[in-house]
Amino acid sequence: MKNKVLMQGNEACVEGAIKAGMRFFAGYPITPSTEIAERSAVRLPQVGGKFIQMEDEIASMAAIIGASAVGTKTMTATSGPGFSLKQENIGYACITEIPCVIVDVQRSGPSTGLPTSPSQGDVMQARWGTHGDHSIIAISPSSVSECYNLIIRAFNLAEKYRTPVIFLMDEIVGHLREGIEIDDEQEVEIIERKMKVRPDVLHLPYHVNEGEDVPRFHLTGYDIRYNITGLVHAEDGFPSNSNEVAHNLVTRLMKKIENNVDDIVEFEQKYCDDAETVIVCYGGTARSVMSAVEELRAKGEKVGYFRPITVWPFPEKQLKALSSKVKNIVVAEHNYGQILLEVQRIVKDCKIGFVGKVDGTVITPAEIIKAVEEVK
Amino acid sequence: MASELILKYMREEHLPHIWCPGCGHGILMRDVAQAVKNLGIDQEKVCLVSGIGCASRAAGYMDFQTMHTTHGRAIAFATGVKMARPDLEVIVIAGDGDCAAIGGNHLIHAARRNIGITVIVFNNDIYGMTGGQYSPTTPTGELGTTAPYGNIDRPFDIAILAAGAGASYVAKGTAYHAQQTIKLIENGIKHKGFSLIDCAGVCPTYYGRKNKKGGAVDMMKYQRDNTITVEQAAKMTREEKAGKLILGKIAENDFPEFSSEYQKIIDRVRKEER
Numbered sequence: 001m002k003n004k005v006l007m008q009g010n011e012a013c014v015e016g017a018i019k020a021g022m023r024f025f026a027g028y029p030i031t032p033s034t035e036i037a038e039r040s041a042v043r044l045p046q047v048g049g050k051f052i053q054m055e056d057e058i059a060s061m062a063a064i065i066g067a068s069a070v071g072t073k074t075m076t077a078t079s080g081p082g083f084s085l086k087q088e089n090i091g092y093a094c095i096t097e098i099p100c101v102i103v104d105v106q107r108s109g110p111s112t113g114l115p116t117s118p119s120q121g122d123v124m125q126a127r128w129g130t131h132g133d134h135s136i137i138a139i140s141p142s143s144v145s146e147c148y149n150l151i152i153r154a155f156n157l158a159e160k161y162r163t164p165v166i167f168l169m170d171e172i173v174g175h176l177r178e179g180i181e182i183d184d185e186q187e188v189e190i191i192e193r194k195m196k197v198r199p200d201v202l203h204l205p206y207h208v209n210e211g212e213d214v215p216r217f218h219l220t221g222y223d224i225r226y227n228i229t230g231l232v233h234a235e236d237g238f239p240s241n242s243n244e245v246a247h248n249l250v251t252r253l254m255k256k257i258e259n260n261v262d263d264i265v266e267f268e269q270k271y272c273d274d275a276e277t278v279i280v281c282y283g284g285t286a287r288s289v290m291s292a293v294e295e296l297r298a299k300g301e302k303v304g305y306f307r308p309i310t311v312w313p314f315p316e317k318q319l320k321a322l323s324s325k326v327k328n329i330v331v332a333e334h335n336y337g338q339i340l341l342e343v344q345r346i347v348k349d350c351k352i353g354f355v356g357k358v359d360g361t362v363i364t365p366a367e368i369i370k371a372v373e374e375v376k
Numbered sequence: 377m378a379s380e381l382i383l384k385y386m387r388e389e390h391l392p393h394i395w396c397p398g399c400g401h402g403i404l405m406r407d408v409a410q411a412v413k414n415l416g417i418d419q420e421k422v423c424l425v426s427g428i429g430c431a432s433r434a435a436g437y438m439d440f441q442t443m444h445t446t447h448g449r450a451i452a453f454a455t456g457v458k459m460a461r462p463d464l465e466v467i468v469i470a471g472d473g474d475c476a477a478i479g480g481n482h483l484i485h486a487a488r489r490n491i492g493i494t495v496i497v498f499n500n501d502i503y504g505m506t507g508g509q510y511s512p513t514t515p516t517g518e519l520g521t522t523a524p525y526g527n528i529d530r531p532f533d534i535a536i537l538a539a540g541a542g543a544s545y546v547a548k549g550t551a552y553h554a555q556q557t558i559k560l561i562e563n564g565i566k567h568k569g570f571s572l573i574d575c576a577g578v579c580p581t582y583y584g585r586k587n588k589k590g591g592a593v594d595m596m597k598y599q600r601d602n603t604i605t606v607e608q609a610a611k612m613t614r615e616e617k618a619g620k621l622i623l624g625k626i627a628e629n630d631f632p633e634f635s636s637e638y639q640k641i642i643d644r645v646r647k648e649e650r
Contacts, residue, residue: 024460045645050459050638055485059452066456069443092446223420227436229444238390238436
């Protein structure tokens with residue numbers, strides 16, 4: 001049945017997660033993500049799933065990894081300070097390759113900052129927040145319907161690549177209310193974890209088949225007794241001090257994402273065919289950008305926008321190609337300049353402008369238009 | 377020749393363990409294996425979760441479903457495992473620093489919730505893996521590498537802490553009293569709610585040497601000669617109990633178990649929906 005409903009981004013994200021198969025949520029109250037925990041608490045038992053409010057953010061992260069390790073699709077949600085607290089265990093999920101989704105509804109920081117104000121200050125933390133070399137996937141929705149649809153993709157990518165996926169929302173999108181259409185019967189692609197089938201490698205939890213980048217699952221709690229450890233481990237899952245094993249493991253963790261960027265990367269670009277200036281934006285900020293671009297187009301200005309939907313891995317190839325056709329690039333983001341660094345690294349032949357903000361107010365279309373005019 | 381117990385419940389290819397000669401952890405790990413054997417639980421149905429530290433290495437040696445997680449967080453990971461798979465027998469092996477310092481919050485809240493996991497503390501009163509720093513159970517006045525002039529912290533009694541926080545089964549064992557400790561671990565595993573068995577270990581390498589407690593044998597003799605039962609302790613003054621180890625059941629209650637209570641919510645909500 002098709003339902004047109006008015007919904008908040010935070011709520012849509014829970015509905016999408018349930019559609020994707022989330023059956024366990026562990027969380028801790030924090031503004032501006034709390035509605036995600038509240039709705040999960042209502043919805044999960046209705047579908048036979050479970051919700052738990054843990055004693056802290058660290059415990060929530062641990063609990064979702066524990067539940068995922070024994071075969072359940074899991075999610076937690078938090079905001080800035082809580083995201084910082086979860087980092088160590090996110091690294092554990094990276095090295096043990098246990099799928100899970102972490103929603104971070106970004107707010108102004110650092111520290112307690114402006115708890116109810118929007119920000120996109122966690123972009124680099126999403127990439128490098130946990131210690132050590134690792135790969136990550138981070139997805140940034142710009143609308144309520146994207147909160148629904150993209151969280152399904154977040155679960156799918158988590159399962160496919162056996163990795164934590166960061167769902168990088170912001171206060172703007174989290175608390176935004178929009179009408180969205182949810183079709184209960186609509187077929188959506190749901191990816192389940194790939195199980196081991198070769199009997200000769202059943203005892204090797206981290207064995208990777210030739211031609212694949214990710215080890216297949218054989219779940220803890222069934223017939224073979226595995227060890228999972230945050231220590232560097234060989235394909236048998238047991239700790240190893242071998243430098244070669246360490247090299248191979250960390251390299252594979254990096255490559256399983258790098259080698260598959262074409263499958264993972266998602267972006268949107270609009271009005272770019274004849275554009276002289278392109279605005280790079282993501283998440284909630286993209287809404288002001290869309291408005292600014294339409295205003296400029298109405299005045300006959302050749303302006304378009306480029307919106308990474310997967311912020312990590314960044315759509316590097318696509319931005320590079322676009323940059324060869326335009327004169328100017330303006331980065332609009334709700335921070336002091338984080339994706340700006342990525343754009344400066346990728347784009348060599350354009351003039352690069354920037355509009356950012358750290359005062360807790362939304363970047364307005366007028367401020368974006370001003371930045372576009374300044375870069376010309 | 378390894379015993380039948382070791383062949384069945386240990387991953388022989390990953391032995392010998394990394395623990396120092398004379399460490400009490402080997403005895404306590406054997407006690408856990410013996411308890412599982414005595415209860416006749418399928419190895420596949422046991423999920424052993426540990427954190428970081430000497431004790432946590434037991435997860436790699438024991439032939440169950442094993443998860444060696446992050447420092448202090450084993451109980452939180454185990455909570456997720458139990459919620460997702462209530463049919464599994466979830467056991468946590470933790471050290472004193474691991475479960476009472478960095479993991480203290482998870483310990484008290486899991487006890488409060490009364491989630492059906494069994495925590496077995498390998499309590500050697502010291503951080504062994506990092507070389508002998510004082511822990512939350514190091515007695516006042518004792519030495520550690522970070523208490524070179526004597527520890528001025530007051531120690532936790534982990535068992536009393538857990539009982540106070542609402543754990544429904546709590547007991548104290550020792551490395552020396554293997555038979556009694558095995559029975560207490562068995563009772564803890566059998567118990568439906570949150571169980572904790574605080575087992576006094578011995579660390580001759582760091583704690584013993586630093587505090588002139590003699591060698592491993594001397595430390596085991598100390599346990600033999602200075603352990604009193606819960607019943608004896610009840611009749612003694614605080615002064616009389618000083619320096620004594622306590623053996624036996626501290627608390628047992630029939631509180632509702634968390635994962636079963638949650639299942640009741642699911643059943644109720646789904647029934648109302650229909």
